[in-house]
Amino acid sequence: MKKENLHIRAIRYFYDVVGELDEVSYATLTNFGNNMYMLFMTVTLVSFLVSFALGEDVMGISLFLTLVYSQFKQDAIIKQLGLDKLVVDKADVKMARKKMMKRTLFQTLQIAVLSLLVSIGLWQFQIPQESGTSAAEYFQFVTPMTVVLLTLVGFLSFNIVNRKKIKLI
DSSP: OOOOOHHHHHHHHHHTOOSOOOHHHHHHHHHHHHHHHHHHHHHHHHHHHHHHHHSOOOHHHHHHHHHHHHHHHHHHHHHHHTTTOEEEOGGGHHHHHHHHHHHHHHHHHHHHHHHHHHHHHHHHTTHHHHTTOOHHHIIIIIHHHHHHHHHHHHHHHHHHHHHHTEEEO
C-alpha cells in the first residue's frame, strides 16, 4: 500500500471516503471543494451586505442553508464516484470490517457531539425554560438521556449501513 500524504488523508476524513481514491476522484473532490469555498465566500459576502442594508441578521440562516446544501451535494458526489463502498476480496473481509467499525465509531462520535451541541443550543434559546424545566433537571436528566439515546441509535444505524457497504470481489 502506497503512503498517503497529509492532503489525501485530509480529503479522506473530510469527505468520508473509504474506497480507492484515484486521480479522477481526487480531481473531482478538489474541484468540488474549490467550488464550495467560492460558494461559502459569496454567500457570506451577500449575506453581510443584505444584513447591513436591511438591518436583519440573515447571515446565520443563509450560511446554515449553504452548509446543508454542500453536505447533500458532497454525499451525492461521493456516491456517484463510488467512494463510499469498500471493495475487497474474501481474504480481506476482516480488515474491511475493522475499517468500517472505525468509520462507524467516528460517525457515532459526530452524532454524540452534535446532539450535545443541539441540547446546549436549545437551552441557550431558552426553549426548555418556556415549559418550566429547571437547569438541573435539563442537564442532569434530559440532555444525557437524549445524547445516549441518539448515540445508540446512530451507532446501530451506521453499523448496519457501513456493513452493507463492504462489497466482495
